[in-house]
Amino acid sequence: MSKMNVLKSVLLSAALSLGLTGGLSAADYPEKPLTLVIPLGAGGSHDLNARVFTSVIPQYIKQAMIVQLSPGASGQKGTNEVAKADADGYTLLFSHNYIDQLQQHVESLPYDPLKDFVTVARINYAPIAIVVRGDSPYKTADDLFKAAKADPGKVRMAHSGNWGALFVPAAQLMQANDLNFNLVPYKGGGPAMQALLSGDADMTMGFPSTLSSLLASGDVRVLATAGDERIYPDVPSFSELGVGGDVGFMHRVVLAPKDIPQDRLDMLRDAFAKLNDDKTYKRLMSRLGENIDYMSGDDYEKLRADQAEAYKTLVNKITGG
Amino acid sequence: MIEAFFTGLGMAMRVDTFIMVSIGLFSGMLIGALPGFTTLMAMAILLPVSFFLEPIVGIPFLLGIYKGGIFGGSIPAILVSMPGTGAAIATTFDGYKLTQKGQSRKALDMALFSSIFGDTSSDIFTLLMIFPIALIVMQFGPPELAAILFLSLVIIAATAGRNPLKGLLMMAIGLWFSMIGTDPIGGVERFTFGIFELKSGIPLLPMLIGVFALPEIVSVFGDRSSHLRGAAKVLGERLKLAEFKQSFRTICRSTMIGTGIGVIPGLGQVVAAMMGYTAARNASPTPEKFGKGELEGVAAAEAANNAVNGPTMVPLLTLGIPGDNVTAILLGAFIAQGLRPGPELFESQGSVVFAILIVMVLANILFLAIGYLSIPFFARIVTIKSSLLIPMVIMFAVAGSYVFRSDVFDILMLAFFGILGVIARAARFDVMPLVMGFILGEPLEYAFGQTMAMADGNFLTFALTERHGMLAILIATPLIGYWLWRRMNKASKPSPVDQLS
Numbered sequence: 001m002s003k004m005n006v007l008k009s010v011l012l013s014a015a016l017s018l019g020l021t022g023g024l025s026a027a028d029y030p031e032k033p034l035t036l037v038i039p040l041g042a043g044g045s046h047d048l049n050a051r052v053f054t055s056v057i058p059q060y061i062k063q064a065m066i067v068q069l070s071p072g073a074s075g076q077k078g079t080n081e082v083a084k085a086d087a088d089g090y091t092l093l094f095s096h097n098y099i100d101q102l103q104q105h106v107e108s109l110p111y112d113p114l115k116d117f118v119t120v121a122r123i124n125y126a127p128i129a130i131v132v133r134g135d136s137p138y139k140t141a142d143d144l145f146k147a148a149k150a151d152p153g154k155v156r157m158a159h160s161g162n163w164g165a166l167f168v169p170a171a172q173l174m175q176a177n178d179l180n181f182n183l184v185p186y187k188g189g190g191p192a193m194q195a196l197l198s199g200d201a202d203m204t205m206g207f208p209s210t211l212s213s214l215l216a217s218g219d220v221r222v223l224a225t226a227g228d229e230r231i232y233p234d235v236p237s238f239s240e241l242g243v244g245g246d247v248g249f250m251h252r253v254v255l256a257p258k259d260i261p262q263d264r265l266d267m268l269r270d271a272f273a274k275l276n277d278d279k280t281y282k283r284l285m286s287r288l289g290e291n292i293d294y295m296s297g298d299d300y301e302k303l304r305a306d307q308a309e310a311y312k313t314l315v316n317k318i319t320g321g
Numbered sequence: 322m323i324e325a326f327f328t329g330l331g332m333a334m335r336v337d338t339f340i341m342v343s344i345g346l347f348s349g350m351l352i353g354a355l356p357g358f359t360t361l362m363a364m365a366i367l368l369p370v371s372f373f374l375e376p377i378v379g380i381p382f383l384l385g386i387y388k389g390g391i392f393g394g395s396i397p398a399i400l401v402s403m404p405g406t407g408a409a410i411a412t413t414f415d416g417y418k419l420t421q422k423g424q425s426r427k428a429l430d431m432a433l434f435s436s437i438f439g440d441t442s443s444d445i446f447t448l449l450m451i452f453p454i455a456l457i458v459m460q461f462g463p464p465e466l467a468a469i470l471f472l473s474l475v476i477i478a479a480t481a482g483r484n485p486l487k488g489l490l491m492m493a494i495g496l497w498f499s500m501i502g503t504d505p506i507g508g509v510e511r512f513t514f515g516i517f518e519l520k521s522g523i524p525l526l527p528m529l530i531g532v533f534a535l536p537e538i539v540s541v542f543g544d545r546s547s548h549l550r551g552a553a554k555v556l557g558e559r560l561k562l563a564e565f566k567q568s569f570r571t572i573c574r575s576t577m578i579g580t581g582i583g584v585i586p587g588l589g590q591v592v593a594a595m596m597g598y599t600a601a602r603n604a605s606p607t608p609e610k611f612g613k614g615e616l617e618g619v620a621a622a623e624a625a626n627n628a629v630n631g632p633t634m635v636p637l638l639t640l641g642i643p644g645d646n647v648t649a650i651l652l653g654a655f656i657a658q659g660l661r662p663g664p665e666l667f668e669s670q671g672s673v674v675f676a677i678l679i680v681m682v683l684a685n686i687l688f689l690a691i692g693y694l695s696i697p698f699f700a701r702i703v704t705i706k707s708s709l710l711i712p713m714v715i716m717f718a719v720a721g722s723y724v725f726r727s728d729v730f731d732i733l734m735l736a737f738f739g740i741l742g743v744i745a746r747a748a749r750f751d752v753m754p755l756v757m758g759f760i761l762g763e764p765l766e767y768a769f770g771q772t773m774a775m776a777d778g779n780f781l782t783f784a785l786t787e788r789h790g791m792l793a794i795l796i797a798t799p800l801i802g803y804w805l806w807r808r809m810n811k812a813s814k815p816s817p818v819d820q821l822s
Contacts, residue, residue: 042365043649048657055369068727069365072521073503080517107508110517153777162508184463184774185506187767190642190649194586197640198459200775213641213663284372287659 029089029264033064036254038094039078041071044188045207048288049123049252050094056281060271065092074161075099076109083111087259089268092120097251098168101307105315106163114308118265120254121272122295124285126207127226128169128248129235133196134218136203141223141241144203145177152180158192158201161185166192166205168311169226169248171318176243196220207250208232209289246307253300269297322671329675333683338378342684345385346691352386353393354699356405356530357721360390364650368657376658376673381680383654387647388440388630388688391590395432395623396699400425401714403534405721407525407760408590408626410753411598413533415611415618422614423557426700430560431616432623433692435572439624441685443580443631448678454632455639457584460790463771464783466587468794470765473592474758475802480599480809481754488754491745495758498523505763506770518730527722527731528759531738532745532752534718539743541711556700560616568620571601575621579628586636586644587768590626591760597625603808631681638662638674 036054040046047069054065070078079099085091100113111117130141138144148155159166162185170181184201186192189210195201197219206220208231214220225231226248228239238248254272256265275281276294285292295303345367352363363386371379391408398409399416412432419428447454474492481488501512502522513519575597582593601621602611611618634651636642641663643649655662660673667674705713722735745752772791776783784792 041649042361042646043643043653047365047650048653051365051369051653052372052657055372067365069362070726072726074508077521156775162506182774182777184771185767186463186771188649190644191586194459194636194640194642194644195462197642198462200462210641213661213665217664217668219640219664284657287657288653289656289661 029267030061030063032090033066034061034089035066035068035091036094037068037070037078037082037091039070039072039075039099042069045126045290046094046096046252049285049290052284052288053123053275053281056278056284057271057275059278060274061268074103074163076103076107079113080110082255082257083116085257087257087261089256089260089264091257092268093117093255094123095253095255096165097249097253097304097307098163098165100253100255101304102163102168102311102315104308105312106319114304116258117255118258118260119297119300119304120256120265120268121297122293122300123252123254123272124291124293125249125251126209126290127231128166128205128250129208129211129225129231130173130203130223131193131196131206131211131220132203132223133199134221136221138203138223141236144223145173145179148174148181149177149179153182155181155203156201157181157183158186158195158204159183160189160192161187165189165250168314169205172247172314173238173243175314175317176247177241193220205248212289246303246310251295251300251303265297325671326675328672329677330679332377332672332676333679335377338381338680339683339687341374341378341382342385342680343687343691345382345387346389346684346688347695349386349389349391350393350396350692350695351389353390353405354396355721356397356403356717357526357724359406359725360387360394361646361650363390364647368650368653371654372657376655376660377676377680379658380651380654380677381684383651384677384681385684385687387651388627388684389691391627391630392433392436392623392688392692395436396429397717399428399432399619400699400702401534401717402537403714403718403721404529405526406590407529408594409622410529410533410591410756411594411622411626412619414598414622414753415613415615417537418612418614419616419619420703424614425703426556426696427558427560427564427616428619429696429700430693431565431568431619433689433696434560434565435568435575435620435624436627437685437689437692438572439576439579439626439628440630440688441682442576443583443628444678444682444685445631446580447631447634448675448682451635451639451678454584454635458586458632458636461585461587463768463775464788464791465794466585467765467768467772468791468798469585469588470592470761470768472794472798472801473588473596474761474765475798476599476805477595477754477757479802479806480603482751485806487750491750491752492754492758495755495760496762498528498755498759499762500766505767506774518728522763523759524722524726524728524731524734525760526725527734528738528756530718530722531735532742532756534714535735535739536742536746538711538714538718539739540746541707556697556704564616568617571604571617571621572624574600574604575624576628579625580632582625583629583632584635587764589633589645590629591757593629594622594626595757597621603805608809634678634681638678639664639667641666 038046038050050067054067058064070081082091082093104113132138157170186195192204196204222235224236224241226238228237230237352358353360364383371383394405394409395412397403397405398412400420402413402417404410404413416428478488478492501519503520504511578597579593582588598621601617602608633644636644637648643652719732722731742752
């Protein structure tokens with residue numbers, strides 16, 4: 001008997017040690033808390049979204065998911081940490097499409113987004129809106145575009161940093177309409193909005209979820225929103241202005257190192273899919289004013305490939321003059 | 322509005338609110354006292370707790386962490402010369418010298434009382450003046466900020482010490498350090514020598530611990546009479562009322578400076594503490610005592626950095642715009658409760674906003690009690706045997722540098738700045754201008770870049786037609802700098818002793 005026991009435990013431990021790399025892993029994974037790296041600072045929308053889903057997801061993966069903020073070098077620091085981490089499914093990245101797919105065309109990166117990462121899930125997305133002050137002379141997007149065209153550099157646009165979530169849609173609009181805004185950077189969307197309100201800037205961009213209070217008080221007006229469909233009944237969408245497609249959307253995505261074992265990836269994808277039916281998750285997200293437009297990892301992978309191409313064209317046009 | 326205020330007052334009077342504030346204050350103090358763990362980190366980690374509490378309980382809980390954390394940062398600054406945050410730098414100048422003299426308890430008490438005085442006054446000021454402050458905030462854009470940051474550097478350089486050239490040199494090195502990494506506007510890599518870790522710039526915490534704490538540790542091995550060796554292993558007495566009264570003018574001055582700086586978006590606690598300290602030394606009849614264990618120096622720095630807190634809440638509450646990371650987390654706590662701060666919230670739920678502001682003021686009473694009772698516990702650190710204390714301090718220095726970004730590279734940075742600190746001390750160079758140059762360099766460069774972008778290639782026209790405030794500050798800067806430098810020189814002539822020891 002005892003010999004049998006010894007043999008069993010030896011076999012078992014051998015199987016376990018093999019299991020770390022082989023196919024037996026699904027049953028044991030995850031056996032320790034997962035780390036979710038956010039390549040952005042504290043208090044931003046990624047931080048908030050992550051605080052919500054990491055407090056709910058332990059029910060589905062039976063382990064804690066710990067948020068680690070790793071801002072720096074426009075998101076490259078945190079992204080590189082995950083790219084270099086073991087692809088064992090214990091280190092994940094919570095990023096967005098501009099860091100993920102645009103940066104590679106602007107700078108040389110120590111990683112290759114498409115080769116080094118695979119999508120676990122898209123959590124949600126946020127459409128951008130063109131915003132002006134309540135007393136602005138620009139009543140429509142057309143007024144704004146005409147003014148910028150007539151006198152390039154006259155219209156000051158406050159954005160949240162080069163090649164960031166407000167800069168890229170502005171660049172896309174400039175490219176599509178052949179005009180120029182005077183792009184002034186600020187440290188985040190909050191300070192950019194403050195610049196608009198104080199009169200330092202003539203326009204900025206913002207996510208509708210963050211605008212409600214200022215809209216209700218009449219301090220700001222929205223001139224257009226991203227996408228095909230209108231968000232506000234009397235405000236045109238980007239498509240109506242002739243800028244269609246995946247323009248002005250920030251996709252919040254969970255990525256994993258590409259070499260993650262398939263069964264672990266499936267398990268994680270499954271857990272994120274289940275979040276969608278979770279009542280606490282839905283309640284907390286709606287309080288944040290965020291949508292729950294989950295997209296499966298496979299579907300988002302197709303979108304990613306398209307983004308890589310579209311951003312390449314955009315960057316070449318903007319920087320090429 | 323008056324009605325909303327009194328409804329708010331009623332809402333604020335809840336036992337569970339004050340219990341959660343107390344828990345927040347104590348945990349904030351503990352976390353703030355651990356080098357490497359910042360107040361910001363503590364708030365981000367504990368934010369989800371507030372999701373599951375009522376707004377009037379959860380948000381005060383976070384405010385408690387914030388207040389406690391800022392004071393907590395001054396504890397290691399005073400006891401082992403290890404500023405946990407930039408805000409505590411000015412506290413190390415006199416706080417640690419007091420510990421060496423065996424008066425650590427007095428220094429901690431002074432830090433607590435002046436922090437609370439500064440905090441309470443600025444909170445009450447904010448509560449009463451919230452709308453005028455909101456209007457003033459709007460007057461400051463990047464051009465004004467750039468001019469004020471430049472003025473701050475000039476003030477620091479002019480008052481840095483007896484040898485302004487040494488101070489200027491150190492500041493220039495600090496400014497250069499701030500440029501290492503990715504250019505904040507253009508995104509171009511500078512001075513990184515191809516090292517990826519340097520791309521996100523030099524981390525602040527390893528620099529602070531390196532230049533301020535490591536030279537103290539090294540001096541232990543060279544100096545047998547050093548404090549850490551056991552010369553001053555006494556707690557000393559608590560602060561006397563007379564001593565507090567003596568510093569009261571300084572505390573009031575620093576509170577005003579801190580509140581004023583809090584109104585200007587983008588300056589913050591580091592600048593407030595430095596300016597409060599500089600002003601106190603400048604006004605003192607015995608400026609030569611500063612930096613050698615002057616209680617007033619601790620009071621000046623601590624009152625000023627806490628007085629920043631109140632006004633920084635204003636853009637958040639009136640416009641829904643967070644001015645810094647701490648208020649960004651608070652914004653998260655608000656919106657997770659379904660309350661979106663902004664002009665509309667004041668109209669529809671003004672009482673909730675007032676209730677939170679009132680708790681902010683009342684929390685200071687709890688802060689006083691909790692702080693006063695826990696200081697003896699913290700102060701005991703200096704009585705630990707030096708054979709244990711020195712390894713402990715080294716461990717905290719290394720762990721603190723690492724934990725901040727969880728990056729092994731930062732330990733190398735710690736070693737680099739430790740060596741730099743030791744060399745600077747041996748050569749009698751003050752490291753303070755270097756650190757301030759480093760801290761203020763990045764925002765100055767950023768604000769300058771923004772100003773240039775706004776001017777769109779036509780700076781002179783821009784300044785003359787649109788930005789008279791910036792122009793006025795720029796013209797006043799050399800005059801203020803010269804006046805301070807003259808005063809410093811006059812004051813320091815009678816005593817021939819070198820200021821660095």
